[in-house]
Amino acid sequence: MDMKVKYRLPSLPKQAVLDEQDQALITLIQTGLPLTPTPYADLAKQLNLDEKEVIQRIKNLNETKVIKRFGVVVRHHELGYRANAMTVWDIPDETVSELGLCMGQFDFVTLCYRRPRRLPDWPYNLFTMIHGKDRDDVLANIQLLAERCHLDEIGHKVLFSTRRFKQRGAIYR
Amino acid sequence: MDVLDRKIINLLQAGFPLSEEPYLEVARQLGIEERELLERLSNLLDENTLSRFGPMYDAQKLGGAFSLVAVRVPEDDFDKVTEIVNSYPEVAHNYKRDHDYNMWYVLATDSPEKIAEVNSDIEKKIGMKVFNMPKLEEYYIGLRLPV
Structure with a gap:
């Protein structure tokens, strides 16, 4: 698997300053961008703004990371990634950021979060979502992660999903 | 899905001009007509290979919480x-996983306070303890896979 080029440094979420027009734009495009030759001009017409302003506002939303990513959102399952496992790791607090950044580089890792332990019941503090074509492929990817990020001594559990009950995109406002 | 569809998806996972x-x-960039790109995107969305074409928001920056x-x-x-659990509109996903902790659901609410409220309501209704594990730090959220 390819390595991603850059580390992305973690940042704490903070509230962005959004005006009414930003809110209206956010609501309008949350289900998708128009599939027309001039999508931004079409949005502008609906919002009573001009095209340049719509483009500038989307640019700002990108820069302030209100929009994490702009592009296609794929359904993994339909694209042949039929297996995924939430893999959880019990990593000393001093090294969790370093190892999290290492794991986040691999393109089969789609989520990599630090979460609180719930002792004594739950010791794991780093959560990764690992994808693969099938279960063996997922396990091979986890093995590769452990080798590359030196996780041999780190306790972990692999939780395959067995049923999915509900999946909806979050709707805002 | 053919080679061109895959090329389109891989290119558009990286962003959009x-x-x-x-x-x-x-x-x-792909060496095709604009009309063909629009048709293919529309088909990929219709047949549910793509769930959406547009922005992925950071809910926390919009005042929401996960x-x-x-x-x-x-x-x-x-x-x-x-x-x-699934009867709550705030439950965005719910997965059964093969572990002692076998139910994993994701709450999406419009405020951080609401997370605790919904969880305590769920605890009462199901008569079991729920373990809330909010994100503390994010090392990468890619959701980009080569197809």
């Missing part, structure tokens, strides 16, 4: 508990 005719720009919550549900109660 903010220009007057963005589809034309992408089509040129949390992952785990529950240890006895196998015999699993269906009953699932029904109760």
Whole structure:
């Protein structure tokens, strides 16, 4: 698997300053961008703004990371990634950021979060979502992660999903 | 899905131009007509290969909140508990996983306070402890896979 080029440094979420027009734009495009030759001009017409302003506002939303990513959102399952496992790791607090950044580089890792332990019941503090074509492929990817990020001594559990009950995109406002 | 569809998806997972005719720009990069790109995107969305074409928001920056919550549900109660938990509109996903902690749901609410409220309501209704595990730090959220 390819390595991603850059580390992305973690940042704490903070509230962005959004005006009414930003809110209206956010609501309008949350289900998708128009599939027309001039999508931004079409949005502008609906919002009573001009095209340049719509483009500038989307640019700002990108820069302030209100929009994490702009592009296609794929359904993994339909694209042949039929297996995924939430893999959880019990990593000393001093090294969790370093190892999290290492794991986040691999393109089969789609989520990599630090979460609180719930002792004594739950010791794991780093959560990764690992994808693969099938279960063996997922396990091979986890093995590769452990080798590359030196996780041999780190306790972990692999939780395959067995049923999915509900999946909806979050709707805002 | 053919080779061109895959090329389109891989290119558009990386982002989308903010220009007057963005589809034309992408089509040129792929060496195809704009009309063909629009048709293929529309088909990929219709057949549900793509769930969306547009922005992915950071809910927390919009004032909303997300949390992952785990529950240890006895196998015999699993269906009953699932029904109760899924009846909450704030439950965005719910997965059964093969572990002692076998139910994992994600809450998406419009405020951080609401997370605790919904969880305590769920605890009362199902009569089991739920373990709230909100994100503390994010090392990467890619959701980009080569196809």
